[in-house]
Amino acid sequence: MEQPIVNGVACDATGATFAVVGISNMATDWAKVFSSLADADLTLDAAAGRGGEQALMRAVAAAAAGGTDRGDSRAEVPPPSMSMTPPSVLNLNAYLMYALGKVARRRLTERLEARGLRLWHLTVMTLLADLGPQMKTALASRLDMNASDLVKIVNDLARIGQVDCVRDRTDRRRVVVELTAEGRTYLAGLSAEIASADDEILAPLDAAEREQLGSLLRRVHSHLERPPAGVPRGRGYAPPAPRTGD
16 A cells, blocks of 8 residues: 655744654645644745655645645645544454444433433333332342342432332232332333434434344344343243242
8 A cells, every 4th residue: 555755844933843754645634734734833844855755745835835736725635534443343243332332322321311310220110111010139130230239229219209119919028119100101201212312323224224233132132141140041031939028
């Protein structure tokens, strides 16, 4: 690949000199660099270097003065690529999932934080909406959470009226966590906000492509998801029986 070499000297208003040496695939890249140097009140000297290098220096020095040897204006110089991602790494699915996951997590976190929530609040509310009332011990087990952390999340949600801790209707000895009517309405609105984040992230994909992507991601997630501690993975997997008490 051709890589033009640029070298020369720049002087500032005090007379201090700076050696300039660089390699670039595009002469226009150096036009941008030297234009910036000129704006910093530096004087460019293109006397050094071999013949080819001198020609390139003259071109970029002309760009710094307002145009190139071909008469191009600054506005006509194409901007350099701003991508910081090495092209080869885009062939690694694990990298793509990591990079896209960072963006998705940031968008999701922003929407949750706007409501004073974290991801665990959403997860607990969604699980209660899907499975119905649950004991705290069962919630902690299903979510692979520390029991004390789960209690804090439930207390947060109870404080803002999204969940209640009540006696189990089938076994009055047990206390279960259930989603309130207000919590169901709240969760529906929150889910709509999160769906808008999906739309932003997946904007390049049409509806069919989004459905296919979602199906593939769910398959991978199912493959990687770990069952609760002490329960073997397999077709016969069932969640552990709830224990008596809170």
